[in-house]
Amino acid sequence: MRPTPNEIDWSTIGTHIYQRPERIPQAFRDLNASDPEVREYARNFLLGHGQDFGSYYDTTPLIVGFLLDILGDPDTPDRSEIMMALGGPFWGMLTSWGTIAMKRIQVAIYAMAKERRGILITLLSDAEVPVRKGAAMLLGYLTEDRHELVSILLNHAARETDAEVGSELCQSVKRLLADSMGWKDFVRLDPIPMFYDLIFRHPLMEVRVAAAQAAVEIQHAHHSMRQYASLWQEITRLLLDTFLVQTQHVRLPDAYDDIATVAPLLSDLSRLAPEPLLAAVTRPDISAEQAHLLARAIMICACIPGDRIAVYWQEISLSLVPWHDERVFRYRPQSLIHERSPFRCDLIQALVDTPRVWDIPTTLFSAWFSMPDSREALAMWLTQHTAER
Structure with a gap:
């Protein structure tokens, strides 16, 4: 007692x-x-x-x-x-x-x-939305009990009718799995297939997106990308469509807060195959702002090793300077990335070949990648660099 x-x-x-x-x-x-x-x-x-x-x-x-x-x-x-x-x-x-x-x-x-884990699990079925959401969040901290809690949280997410609670349940599963278990535990639990029903069938789009983002971060932590090809294709499509919807009205110079909001989506997309991003950036219906943000994600794919993507995404996002009297993507100069790692010339060449990327001036390439910021100069630089290699 x-x-x-x-x-x-x-x-x-x-x-x-x-x-x-x-x-x-x-x-x-x-x-x-x-x-x-x-x-x-x-x-x-x-x-x-x-x-x-x-x-x-x-x-x-x-x-x-x-x-x-x-x-x-x-x-x-x-x-x-x-x-x-x-x-x-x-x-x-x-x-x-x-x-x-x-x-x-x-x-x-x-x-x-x-x-008091039992109390928190019971509260996942509470009538009050904030109580369910809070219980989901707190259970996500009980990493020692992840083997029992993951299936409980995902089962509740499958039945959840509130978007915020369902998303929080997915976030807690990610917190339980992404950073707190070794490879042997990951293989034994095999959590990625558990996301299938949420990603393909959940009636709430917000929950589907949250489950997709959780799956990306979990697989990234444990390098399980090779399996479940159909799942990763659906995740890529889902995240990319969500990005395009959320940014369809983003216009500089007054949309910096909206750009920060979609950074996690693009960070997760940059951990997946870059080909869908390249296809999207060439679509005739995307805006110049969307094209730049997709180009940033493609540059991340081209120049940053997978285990550093999340860190660099945050640093690059924070270096974007609000420029309220000019339509420009201006970044504060930071430590240069490609000097410390190899990069994919084919992805950068694809950006050079896409006119929409260059509709808005930017300092992204010089600030972060030690490359020229104009299309023509980058094309020349890339030709020279390829020849030297």
Whole structure:
């Protein structure tokens, strides 16, 4: 039988986010108060708010455990708000930064969630969307239980009727598998075929796309690209179609936020075969902005080894400078890529041969690849470089 918050001597536990740990039992009682402002104050006192949201203190693990217990009671007020507040302590769970003391607290939080795994699984079927979404997110951190949780999460994703919850379920599967298992475990679990039904048959496009992106990142982490050719073809088509739809109205100089939004899609596409990207960039119905973004993905395919794609995508995306008085893709000069790795001349030549790519001036080629930024100069450079090789 677990103790209740009233039975804990909180003054002996250690530090609390707002000091006064002796007030924690009253804060838990206030979570059931009739006044919504009192309930909100109690949530903020227990887990922090504003700049303190997500901070770790000695009392945090026990508080997380008690809040998960409370969420298991369907009569608890503000369950959606409590679930959202619980996202703070889990935010840094898989990061490498922090002190040893912070890591100990994170491990204790993990243990509290693992002990209440059954509650979280039950909440995947809750009537409230934020509760289901939060439960899906938290289960994605329980990497020690991935062999049992992956099939549970995917089965719930197959039945999910809310796009955000379904997408979060796919994200949690990715988090469980992409970075936390060795090759032998991956082969034994063989997770990629589990995505078939989601990608081919789920009625919600958002869930299909989320499942496709999760599959790409999982296979990229474990180099399983050689199998399931029909699946990868469908994933490529699905992601590329989604990119074209989401960017059909993107126009410089006022669309930099929209461009940042589709960067993950293009990052995943650049990990797949480049031929569909080359076919898309030559379509007569794409805009100059879409052509440039596809060209960026093709340059990634041409010049960056697979295990570095995600890192470079983020760096290149962040180096794009908003230029609000001119229609130009201007990038801050960074470390040059191709000087440290070989590159595919055929892909770059294909860009040279595609007029649409050059409709908007850019500094992408010089800033990141030590190549000329004009079509004519790049063609000459490529001819010379090919001859020298």
